Amino acid sequence: MNxxxxxxxxxxSALAIATPAAAQTVSGVVNVTGSVADKCIxxxxxxPPSGDFGGSVNLGQLDDTDGTLKxxxxxAAAFSAAGAANLTxxxxxxxxxxxxxxxxxxxxxxxxxxTGYANTVHYNANVQLSLVGGNQTxxxxxxxxxxxxxxxxxxxxxxxxNNVSVTADTFxxxxxxxxxxxxxxxxxxxxxxAPAN
Amino acid sequence: MxxxxxxxxxxxxxxxxxxxxxxxxxxxxxVDAFVAPKCLFTIPSxxxxxxxxxxxDGKLDPSTxxxxxxxxxxxxxxxxxxxxxxxxxxxxxxTPGPNYDNRVDYTATALANSVSANDTSLVPGPGSEQxxxxxxxxxxxxxxxxxxxxxxLLLSGPYNATVTVTLAPAATPPAVED
Numbered sequence: 001m002n003x004x005x006x007x008x009x010x011x012x013s014a015l016a017i018a019t020p021a022a023a024q025t026v027s028g029v030v031n032v033t034g035s036v037a038d039k040c041i042x043x044x045x046x047x048p049p050s051g052d053f054g055g056s057v058n059l060g061q062l063d064d065t066d067g068t069l070k071x072x073x074x075x076a077a078a079f080s081a082a083g084a085a086n087l088t089x090x091x092x093x094x095x096x097x098x099x100x101x102x103x104x105x106x107x108x109x110x111x112x113x114x115t116g117y118a119n120t121v122h123y124n125a126n127v128q129l130s131l132v133g134g135n136q137t138x139x140x141x142x143x144x145x146x147x148x149x150x151x152x153x154x155x156x157x158x159x160x161x162n163n164v165s166v167t168a169d170t171f172x173x174x175x176x177x178x179x180x181x182x183x184x185x186x187x188x189x190x191x192x193x194a195p196a197n
Numbered sequence: 198m199x200x201x202x203x204x205x206x207x208x209x210x211x212x213x214x215x216x217x218x219x220x221x222x223x224x225x226x227x228v229d230a231f232v233a234p235k236c237l238f239t240i241p242s243x244x245x246x247x248x249x250x251x252x253x254d255g256k257l258d259p260s261t262x263x264x265x266x267x268x269x270x271x272x273x274x275x276x277x278x279x280x281x282x283x284x285x286x287x288x289x290x291x292t293p294g295p296n297y298d299n300r301v302d303y304t305a306t307a308l309a310n311s312v313s314a315n316d317t318s319l320v321p322g323p324g325s326e327q328x329x330x331x332x333x334x335x336x337x338x339x340x341x342x343x344x345x346x347x348x349x350l351l352l353s354g355p356y357n358a359t360v361t362v363t364l365a366p367a368a369t370p371p372a373v374e375d
Binding site: 037038039040041042045046048049050051052053054055056057058059060061062063066067079086087089091099107109111114115116117121125164166168179180181182183184185186187188189190191192193194195 | 220221222223224225226227228229230231232233234235237272274275276331333366
């Protein structure tokens with residue numbers, strides 16, 4: 001009888017009860033940060049002769065039949081006739097505000113001027129921005145001192161269609177009755193669009 | 198002993214993107230044009246009226262012709278501009294016969310911008326071109342050196358002549374008078 005009991009006890013003691021370990025998870029965190037720089041990007045550059053965007057305008061013959069400068073309205077129309085491909089652009093800026101600079105340089109020819117003649121044509125350049133909330137225009141006249149104009153608009157450039165356009169008006173010679181010197185004339189309008197906060 | 202095995206800790210990874218510098222866009226619109234060289238008379242015509250060309254002897258009195266002048270006005274906008282003159286004789290349409298002249302010749306001189314160009318009516322066609330350059334102002338035309346072919350009596354009646362002053366933006370071959 002004792003024998004049997006021992007066997008049972010041994011059997012009993014041989015039983016090892018393995019208790020299951022408690023469930024346990026671990027977690028990790030990956031922090032991801034990024035940034036978008038303050039920038040303005042050109043997505044429709046027109047036909048730039050240099051720089052990021054721009055175009056070329058050929059006003060053709062400047063003088064009227066009497067040798068003086070053609071009427072300003074005629075030259076303004078000739079300027080606009082250069083078309084959207086040269087005078088409208090699309091710029092995308094990442095900042096809530098937009099800083100615009102315009103510097104118009106007069107048309108000149110290399111010939112030396114004498115009394116009664118003009119070798120220079122002054123004009124007023126206009127750069128219009130399509131902004132969220134409406135259009136804004138910054139103008140610069142070639143005679144203004146100091147040269148150039150700058151303004152920060154508290155709005156973003158509108159998305160979608162081209163949002164920068166250029167016109168010119170108020171063409172004139174230093175003297176209203178000046179006869180235009182013969183030659184080729186050239187000038188330019190410099191534009192800068194920068195991000196602003 | 199229970200063993201709790203820790204699996205490898207998840208590495209904490211922080212990924213950042215360094216911000217780029219602010220970037221603006223610049224544009225340029227070039228504007229080109231031209232003015233062709235040209236000349237224009239603002240006062241394109243004038244008249245010289247000589248009431249009486251003959252002297253007491255019936256022959257040409259040069260003093261009635263020489264010194265006569267008229268002022269035109271104009272401009273040229275290029276430095277290569279030229280000026281030339283073409284003078285035709287003072288001519289009466291009558292038939293002079295052997296004892297009369299029906300023609301008076303002279304020299305016409307145009308002065309512009311301190312440059313002179315002239316022509317004698319004795320020779321058909323214009324005189325030589327002169328570079329008048331860039332100018333804006335008077336063009337004074339003066340007659341001189343008048344003569345009649347045979348120094349004979351002048352036929353009575355009207356005598357007519359034309360002095361043509363040409364301003365050209367650049368040197369051109371002078372036209373030959375027919």
